[in-house]
Amino acid sequence: xxxxxxxxxxxxxxxxxxxxxxxxxxxxxxxxxxxxxxxxxxxxxxxxxxxxxxxxxxxxxxxxxxxxxxxxxxxxxxxxxxxxxxxxxxxxxxxxxxxxxxxxxxxxxxxxxxxxxxxxxxxxxxxxxxxxxxxxxxxxxxxxxxxxxxxxxxxxxxxxxxxxxxxxxxxxxxxxxxxxxxxxxxxxxxxxxxxxxxxxxxxxxxxxxxxxxxxxxxxxxxxxxxxxxxxxxxxxxxxxxxxxxxxxxxxxxxxxxxxxxxxxxxxxxxxxxxxxxxxxxxxxxxxxxxxxxxxxxxxxxxxxxxxxxxxxxxxxxxxxxxxxxxxxxxxxxxxxxxx
Amino acid sequence: xxxxxxxxxxxxxxxxxxxxxxxxxxxxxxxxxxxxxxxxxxxxxxxxxxxxxxxxxxxxxxxxxxxxxxxxxxxxxxxxxxxxxxxxxxxxxxxxxxxxxxxxxxxxxxxxxxxxxxxxxxxxxxxxxxxxxxxxxxxxxxxxxxxxxxxxxxxxxxxxxxxxxxxxxxxxxxxxxxxxxxxxxxxxxxxxxxxxxxxxxxxxxxxxxxxxxxxxxxxxxxxxxxxxxxxxxxxxxxxxxxxxxxxxxxxxxxxxxxxxxxxxxxxxxxxxxxxxxxxxxxxxxxxxxxxxxxxxxxxxxxxxxxxxxxxxxxxxxxxxxxxxxxxxxxxxxxxxxxx
Numbered sequence: 239x240x241x242x243x244x245x246x247x248x249x250x251x252x253x254x255x256x257x258x259x260x261x262x263x264x265x266x267x268x269x270x271x272x273x274x275x276x277x278x279x280x281x282x283x284x285x286x287x288x289x290x291x292x293x294x295x296x297x298x299x300x301x302x303x304x305x306x307x308x309x310x311x312x313x314x315x316x317x318x319x320x321x322x323x324x325x326x327x328x329x330x331x332x333x334x335x336x337x338x339x340x341x342x343x344x345x346x347x348x349x350x351x352x353x354x355x356x357x358x359x360x361x362x363x364x365x366x367x368x369x370x371x372x373x374x375x376x377x378x379x380x381x382x383x384x385x386x387x388x389x390x391x392x393x394x395x396x397x398x399x400x401x402x403x404x405x406x407x408x409x410x411x412x413x414x415x416x417x418x419x420x421x422x423x424x425x426x427x428x429x430x431x432x433x434x435x436x437x438x439x440x441x442x443x444x445x446x447x448x449x450x451x452x453x454x455x456x457x458x459x460x461x462x463x464x465x466x467x468x469x470x471x472x473x474x475x476x477x478x479x480x481x482x483x484x485x486x487x488x489x490x491x492x493x494x495x496x497x498x499x500x501x502x503x504x505x506x507x508x509x510x511x512x513x514x515x516x517x518x519x520x521x522x523x524x525x526x527x528x529x530x531x532x533x534x535x536x537x538x539x540x541x542x543x544x545x546x547x548x549x550x551x552x553x554x555x556x557x558x559x560x561x562x563x564x565x566x567x568x569x570x571x572x573x574x575x576x577x
Numbered sequence: 578x579x580x581x582x583x584x585x586x587x588x589x590x591x592x593x594x595x596x597x598x599x600x601x602x603x604x605x606x607x608x609x610x611x612x613x614x615x616x617x618x619x620x621x622x623x624x625x626x627x628x629x630x631x632x633x634x635x636x637x638x639x640x641x642x643x644x645x646x647x648x649x650x651x652x653x654x655x656x657x658x659x660x661x662x663x664x665x666x667x668x669x670x671x672x673x674x675x676x677x678x679x680x681x682x683x684x685x686x687x688x689x690x691x692x693x694x695x696x697x698x699x700x701x702x703x704x705x706x707x708x709x710x711x712x713x714x715x716x717x718x719x720x721x722x723x724x725x726x727x728x729x730x731x732x733x734x735x736x737x738x739x740x741x742x743x744x745x746x747x748x749x750x751x752x753x754x755x756x757x758x759x760x761x762x763x764x765x766x767x768x769x770x771x772x773x774x775x776x777x778x779x780x781x782x783x784x785x786x787x788x789x790x791x792x793x794x795x796x797x798x799x800x801x802x803x804x805x806x807x808x809x810x811x812x813x814x815x816x817x818x819x820x821x822x823x824x825x826x827x828x829x830x831x832x833x834x835x836x837x838x839x840x841x842x843x844x845x846x847x848x849x850x851x852x853x854x855x856x857x858x859x860x861x862x863x864x865x866x867x868x869x870x871x872x873x874x875x876x877x878x879x880x881x882x883x884x885x886x887x888x889x890x891x892x893x894x895x896x897x898x899x900x901x902x903x904x905x906x907x908x909x910x911x912x913x914x915x916x
Contacts, residue, residue, distance in 0.1 A: 394733060397862055397897065404866035444818075447838045447860055449877070479783075481820045482840045499786045501821045521786055523736055527743035538788070558736065 243303040244372050247435060247472030247494050249515050249548035255540060256302035257573040258374070259566070260476075260522075261556030263292045263307050267563060270295055279323050283308050289359035290366060293373075299563070300570045303372050303435070306363060306428075308356050310378030310439050311386060313420050316352020317344045319387055327391070334390035336398065341413045346420055349427040356424075357431040364432030374474075375433030377424050379440030380417040380458045387413070396445045403454050410454065418458040422465050429469045436466060437474035438492070441555070444479020451483050456490045463491025474517055478555050484509050498554030503542040515548035522553040525561040525569065532565050533572040540577045582642040583711050586774060586811030586833050588854050588887035594879060595641035596912040597713070598905070599815075599861075600895030602631045602646050606902060609634055618662050622647050628698035629705060632712075638902070639909045642711050642774070645702060645767075647695050649717030649778050650725060652759050655691020656683045658726055666730070673729035675737065680752045685759055688766040695763075696770040703771030713813075714772030716763050718779030719756040719797045726752070735784045742793050749793065757797040761804050768808045775805060776813035777831070780894070783818020790822050795829045802830025813856055817894050823848050837893030842881040854887035861892040864900040864908065871904050872911040879916045 243256040265271055270292060273282065282288045292307040311329050314321050321331040335341060350357065363373050385399040386392070393399065403410045425436045443455060459475075466473045475492030477483065481501040488495055488510050497506040497518035507516050520539055524532045536551070543549035551573045557566070582595040604610055609631060612621065621627045631646040650668050653660050660670045674680060689696065702712050724738040725731070732738065742749045764775045782794060798814075805812045814831030816822065820840040827834055827849050836845040836857035846855050859878055863871045875890070882888035890912045896905070 395862065395897070397865065397899070400860070400862045401865045404863065404870055444839070448841055449874075450860075479818060479839070482844075500783070500818070502787055505821075521739070521789075523734065523739045524743065526736065526740045531743055535788075558734070560736070 240302075240370055241372065243550060244434060244472060246548060246550050247474070247515050251547055254574045254576055255543070255549055255551050257551040257570050258301040258303040258305065259296075259553050259557050260305075262296040262301055262305065264557060265559035266557055266561040266566070267295055279309065283312060284355045286355060286359040286362050289356075290362040293359075293363050294366065297371060299567050300574070301371075303374050304363060304367055305374040305437070306356070306360055306376060306433070308359070308376070310376070310383060310441075312353060312356060313347070313349075313377070313383070313417075313424060314387065316347035316349075317416070317420060319344060321386075329386060329391050331387060331390045334398075335384075335387040335413065336402070338409055341409055341416070344413070344416050346416055349420070349424040353424060353427070357427055360428055360431040360433055364434075372434040373432065374435045374437055375425065375428030375431075376437040376439060377421045377428075379438045379443065379477075380414045380421060380462070381446070381455045382440050382442045383417050383421070384413055385442050387417075393442075396442065400450075403450065407454070414455070414458040418461050422462045425462065425466050426469060429471050433471065435472040435474065436469075437476055437496070438462065438466070440475070440477040440480075440487070443477045443483065444481075446483070448482055448486060451486050456486055459487075459490040467491055467493070472515075476517070481506070488514060494548075494550060496552070500554070503539055503549075507543070512546055512548070515550065516543070517550040517552045519552070519554045520569070522555050522557055522561075525553075525557065525565045529562075529565045529568045532569055536569050536572045537577050540573065544577060579641075579709055580711065582889060583773060583811060585887060585889050586813070586854050590886055593913045593915055594882070594888055594890050596890040596909050597640040597642040597644065598635075598892050598896050599644070601635040601640055601644065603896060604898035605896055605900040605905070606634055618648065622651060622698075623694045625694060625698040625701050628695075629701040632698070632702050633705065636710060638906050639913070640710075642713050643702060643706055644713040644776070645695070645699055645715060645772070647698070647715070649715070649722060649780075651692060651695060652686070652688075652716070652722070652756075652763060653726065655686035655688075656755070656759060658683060660725075668725060668730050670726060670729045673737075674723075674726040674752065675741070677748055680748055680755070683752070683755050685755055685762075688759070688763040692763060692766070696766055699767055699770040699772055703773075711773040712771065713774045713776055714764065714767030714770075715776040715778060716760045716767075718777045718782065718816075719753045719760060719801070720785070720794045721779050721781045722756050722760070723752055724781050726756075732781075735781065739789075742789065746793070753794070753797040757800050761801045764801065764805050765808060768810050772810065774811040774813065775808075776815055776835070777801065777805070779814070779816040779819075779826070782816045782822065783820075785822070787821055787825060790825050795825055798826075798829040806830055806832070811854075815856070820845070827853055833887075833889060835891070839893070842878055842888075846882065851885055851887070854889065855882070856889040856891045858891070858893045859908070861894050861896055861900075864892075864896065864904045868904045868907045871908055875908050875911045876916050879912065883916060
């Protein structure tokens with residue numbers, strides 16, 4: 239049953255609950271660390287053969303879907319906002335986007351040109367996995383991408399981002415429109431290149447009130463997802479800290495709504511509505527706990543989702559580098575074993 | 578009506594909604610920055626006359642309560658876990674608490690000895706403000722304090738904290754019990770020294786699932802709050818990112834439940850129950866927006882709380898240093914003007 243992930247996205251019956259993990263290809267795996275000792279993150283992203291290699295690495299653990307190895311910030315470079323991953327500091331945007339001139343100089347790039355290497359990697363991955371494991375493409379959502387652009391990197395408060403949103407709503411709108419159009423085109427190109435599902439990562443949108451989300455973010459997400467929903471593949475709409483935004487996110491679009499660990503999955507699903515599929519929602523740090531506890535909590539997530547089709551097991555956010563591979567394997571096995 | 582804050586905590590009728598701000602004495606004020614140019618944060622905390630001076634500084638803006646100038650980490654030093662505020666980095670705990678030996682060497686200190694300077698400051702403040710403005714004492718909640726102890730400073734993931742909680746539940750319980758007992762005694766001593774209300778800051782507890790909160794945190798918070806509720810003063814129970822924890826926090830105790838901006842105040846209050854007072858819930862970064870917008874959103878908060886007694890206006894978290902004083906004043910005036 240290699241299509242159980244896609245079937246669950248469509249809320250069709252499955253043999254067992256499908257499972258994959260955000261950042262399932264990453265530093266917790268020795269193979270990945272060995273490659274990273276020789277290559278930078280961006281070199282891997284920009285070399286389709288290496289992106290393929292890394293994408294495939296975790297699949298021996300038994301995940302039901304592969305996710306393209308890439309980064310949500312890759313569109314920044316072809317848009318004209320160069321950045322790097324500084325050692326131990328995360329992404330650093332060389333010239334943060336803060337003024338009208340900054341926004342105006344951003345290009346709505348053609349992904350086939352500026353992000354061709356991602357699409358090439360996807361084509362390789364799809365060819366390699368075709369008929370075996372479905373492959374997920376992805377992009378960052380406009381709020382999350384804009385927050386990196388404006389803050390210059392990862393923020394804990396989104397102070398400059400919110401300040402622009404409130405103080406210069408026209409400038410904010412123009413920035414969001416440019417980013418959203420790039421993301422829309424990028425997801426479309428990924429599906430054309432072979433992605434069998436796509437995920438929109440609005441990782442940091444949980445910092446907003448419901449009012450601000452609906453006024454300043456939702457219309458832009460809707461622009462992307464309304465188009466993505468016409469592409470014939472499942473669309474996963476993900477965020478963290480979004481307990482109060484779930485209904486608004488559902489209304490913005492998506493076949494599957496991602497849920498983090500801060501809200502019990504059954505409560506989240508009842509608020510989203512059982513006519514949508516859900517993905518989640520183990521705390522990723524539980525993979526650092528004793529494996530018996532990680533498995534126990536995995537079963538609790540399965541119980542919360544039991545009795546109806548449309549659950550994809552995942553973490554509430556990405557795997558952390560310190561995660562033991564054996565615990566990942568134990569959780570995957572527990573998901574497939576069922577309750 | 579200088580008792581409107583205390584009356585609102587008790588859900589008694591008030592002339593206008595009371596307002597105060599977390600971190601209302603701080604770097605956004607020129608007087609505070611001038612003093613900080615000469616003195617460190619800890620020097621101010623440890624010199625009752627200076628703590629008094631700083632506590633009084635913001636009151637000219639019209640707040641309805643004063644909050645003791647101190648820091649939630651002050652109990653660490655008398656417990657045997659020294660720390661400093663490193664320039665631009667926040668608190669740094671010199672020897673993080675991670676092993677059985679680390680927990681065992683922590684002392685359940687007598688606040689009258691180890692934290693006498695805080696109590697002296699409170700006595701000065703109460704004498705100065707008596708009959709004019711009520712004074713709020715405070716302490717950090719055990720999860721939030723323990724997270725600093727274990728991580729060695731502010732964390733974004735609470736990785737080591739959660740790992741101890743799950744992997745060494747006995748050690749975690751012992752640490753939480755020691756911290757909780759210190760906090761319980763400290764709040765008791767603060768009320769004896771003149772605090773007319775106390776606030777428990779569980780600032781980082783929103784990183785937990787409901788299940789983990791109830792299993793690993795709530796019993797310890799209850800230990801503190803059950804005692805605090807016998808002291809005859811209102812007890813404010815505050816956290817951020819707690820949209821899914823509100824019922825569990827209410828059950829743990831408190832006269833007033835603090836609510837952040839991620840959940841609409843009326844929805845939060847209906848979940849907490851109208852037999853409790855609520856405090857909140859403007860996004861503190863709205864004070865960086867144009868003053869008209871900050872005032873508009875202030876009125877929206879007032880509207881969400883209208884029609885019943887028991888609302889204390891506040892931010893969802895502390896004022897940031899970049900906040901213009903004039904906007905603070907405009908928001909206070911708008912609260913007092915009403916809808």
